[in-house]
Amino acid sequence: MTAVVAAPAFPxxxxxxxxxxxxxxxxxxxxxxVLKIRTNMEDLLxxxxxxxxxxxxxxxxxxxxxxxxxxxxxxxxxxxxxxxxVVFATLGTGLMLNQDIANGVFDRFRSLPIARWAPxxxxxxxxxxxxxxxxxxxLGFGMILGFRITTSPLAAAAACLLLLVFxxxxxxxxxxxxxxxxxxxxxxxxxxLAMFPLVFGSNLLVPLNTMPGWLQAxxxxxxxxxxxxxxxxxxxxxxxxxxxxxxxxxxLGIFVAFAPLAVQVYRRKT
Amino acid sequence: xxxxxxxAPAVEASRLVKRFGKTTALAGVDLVAxxxxxxxxxxxxxxGKTTAVRxxxxxxxxxxxxxxxxxxxxxxxxxxxxxxxxxxxxYASVDEGLSGTNNLIMIGRLLGLPRAQARARAAExxxxxxxxxxxxxxxxxxxxxxxxxxxxxxSLIGRPRVLFLDEPTTGxxxxxxxxxxxxxxxLVSDGVTVLLTTQYLDEADQLAHxxxxxxxxxxxxxxxxxxxxxxxxxxxxxxxxxxPARLAEAATLLxxxxxxxxxxxxxAGAVSAPVTDKALLPxxxxxxxxxxxxxxxxxxxxxxLDEVFFAITGQRADPLSREGSTPPDPPGKTQTRELExxxx
Numbered sequence: 307m308t309a310v311v312a313a314p315a316f317p318x319x320x321x322x323x324x325x326x327x328x329x330x331x332x333x334x335x336x337x338x339x340v341l342k343i344r345t346n347m348e349d350l351l352x353x354x355x356x357x358x359x360x361x362x363x364x365x366x367x368x369x370x371x372x373x374x375x376x377x378x379x380x381x382x383x384x385x386x387x388x389x390x391x392v393v394f395a396t397l398g399t400g401l402m403l404n405q406d407i408a409n410g411v412f413d414r415f416r417s418l419p420i421a422r423w424a425p426x427x428x429x430x431x432x433x434x435x436x437x438x439x440x441x442x443x444x445l446g447f448g449m450i451l452g453f454r455i456t457t458s459p460l461a462a463a464a465a466c467l468l469l470l471v472f473x474x475x476x477x478x479x480x481x482x483x484x485x486x487x488x489x490x491x492x493x494x495x496x497x498x499l500a501m502f503p504l505v506f507g508s509n510l511l512v513p514l515n516t517m518p519g520w521l522q523a524x525x526x527x528x529x530x531x532x533x534x535x536x537x538x539x540x541x542x543x544x545x546x547x548x549x550x551x552x553x554x555x556x557x558l559g560i561f562v563a564f565a566p567l568a569v570q571v572y573r574r575k576t
Numbered sequence: 577x578x579x580x581x582x583x584a585p586a587v588e589a590s591r592l593v594k595r596f597g598k599t600t601a602l603a604g605v606d607l608v609a610x611x612x613x614x615x616x617x618x619x620x621x622x623x624g625k626t627t628a629v630r631x632x633x634x635x636x637x638x639x640x641x642x643x644x645x646x647x648x649x650x651x652x653x654x655x656x657x658x659x660x661x662x663x664x665x666x667y668a669s670v671d672e673g674l675s676g677t678n679n680l681i682m683i684g685r686l687l688g689l690p691r692a693q694a695r696a697r698a699a700e701x702x703x704x705x706x707x708x709x710x711x712x713x714x715x716x717x718x719x720x721x722x723x724x725x726x727x728x729x730x731s732l733i734g735r736p737r738v739l740f741l742d743e744p745t746t747g748x749x750x751x752x753x754x755x756x757x758x759x760x761x762x763l764v765s766d767g768v769t770v771l772l773t774t775q776y777l778d779e780a781d782q783l784a785h786x787x788x789x790x791x792x793x794x795x796x797x798x799x800x801x802x803x804x805x806x807x808x809x810x811x812x813x814x815x816x817x818x819x820p821a822r823l824a825e826a827a828t829l830l831x832x833x834x835x836x837x838x839x840x841x842x843x844a845g846a847v848s849a850p851v852t853d854k855a856l857l858p859x860x861x862x863x864x865x866x867x868x869x870x871x872x873x874x875x876x877x878x879x880x881l882d883e884v885f886f887a888i889t890g891q892r893a894d895p896l897s898r899e900g901s902t903p904p905d906p907p908g909k910t911q912t913r914e915l916e917x918x919x920x
Binding site for chain 2: 323331
């Protein structure tokens with residue numbers, strides 16, 4: 307090619323994109339996601355007020371009825387509310403992807419010489435920050451209300467880490483919905499329809515033995531139940547190993563089932 | 577020397593085909609954009625303009641045909657093509673949740689600029705597009721014109737050699753439109769090749785060196801604006817009766833005398849016909865006078881591209897009256913199109 311522009315920024319286009327370039331692209335897009343949390347006050351407010359609302363509601367409305375006292379119930383329910391907040395927060399991944407596609411932001415990304423998977427990876431990494439905020443707010447506010455970690459700081463850290471790992475798997479499911487449906491409203495509807503039975507059909511807020519047999523059968527295989535048990539074990543004592551391994555296996559299963567699907571849909575769309 | 581007329585075209589497409597289910601968006605489109613020139617892709621809504629741009633910008637795979645940018649195939653060398661192009665979509669594709677500055681820094685970083693350089697380039701472009709004052713504000717708060725300017729700035733971060741502008745002024749007020757035009761001219765003077773789609777004939781007339789007219793996925797005409805204008809027979813006679821009630825009568829008469837199809841614009845109360853024979857004028861004037869039709873206007877002029885489009889397709893190129901788009905204004909306002917703001 308003859309020179310066209312007096313001083314071109316790209317004298318000759320590079321032949322291919324390396325993994326390091328792809329990672330750098332991913333981090334730039336992660337930075338974008340994190341910036342958006344800071345600038346989008348509504349999202350940040352929702353992200354922190356939602357767990358606070360759950361905590362107040364469940365502790366003071368149901369606490370007396372279920373556990374005979376608010377403090378006793380808080381010790382029981384807080385690990386569950388942590389799970390609930392984080393799982394619902396994963397809906398945000400699908401919402402954001404959906405918006406990016408509808409707004410044409412993804413078209414701009416795709417017209418740039420960047421790694422094809424970077425926008426997806428960047429969005430999900432950025433969302434890990436959102437989930438961390440959700441975990442921190444829930445745990446912090448819970449402790450203000452009187453929740454006490456009766457294990458060790460190390461166990462508590464492990465509890466948070468386990469939540470994030472699970473969220474990292476769940477957000478691929480959310481991403482898939484976000485890529486498949488047309489509007490943000492639809493993302494919310496489909497997400498809630500799928501997540502409500504999963505989240506509330508568990509021992510997350512209510513002890514297992516109060517439920518009818520057929521429901522117990524479902525609750526016993528529900529990944530949310532294992533995750534909640536593991537969280538209880540890590541925060542307030544009890545069995546940890548079995549539920550933790552089972553929730554990790556579930557997380558792996560969810561990831562293996564939905565991540566390739568989401569990537570495939572993403573590739574077809576892009 | 578900024579551009580070399582003998583070198584290969586900046587954008588070349590041949591026999592592009594694209595189907596979406598049963599609808600054929602492109603049915604074999606050929607086009608060539610010369611280096612350092614503006615190619616205007618003109619056509620009504622749903623003609624296939626956006627589909628063509630999306631294929632050329634590597635966003636969409638064609639079902640048939642070939643396309644290249646600066647000699648790089650858009651399918652096999654998509655990565656190289658992406659390093660050479662800038663794209664401004666029909667709908668502003670900037671991130672609404674970020675500030676103007678951060679939008680541009682993000683793209684600079686994605687293009688591999690170091691942090692400081694990305695920041696400097698962002699500031700430079702914000703200043704050039706008169707957005708410095710709004711640079712720290714979140715894009716959601718920008719007006720349509722500001723957003724479009726930011727979008728344009730975003731597509732220039734990487735100093736592209738070829739710029740795709742998909743309806744860059746749709747939905748803008750006349751002032752913003754003129755601004756965007758000035759910026760496009762400036763870019764072209766810097767040696768950038770521009771491929772511009774538009775529904776506005778005057779826009780193509782103002783900016784484009786070459787024009788491709790697309791309708792229903794097919795190229796129906798190509799040439800320079802002057803060549804296209806010459807197609808209608810050189811000149812156009814416009815007749816406006818003083819009494820609008822006699823417009824139909826005047827139209828029938830003009831059609832009979834000109835021996836060609838006439839275009840009636842009820843809104844403007846005028847009727848126009850292509851003129852190939854100079855003797856037509858006195859004849860039309862005489863006949864109108866004989867019938868006692870008084871005239872408000874009787875002019876001979878070069879045809880507008882609007883009339884060219886009409887002559888080629890047999891229909892008005894009104895962007896709002898076809899393909900089920902939602903008209904913000906009542907259709908038929910062809911005469912005042914340049915003042916319309918077809919807000920989305």
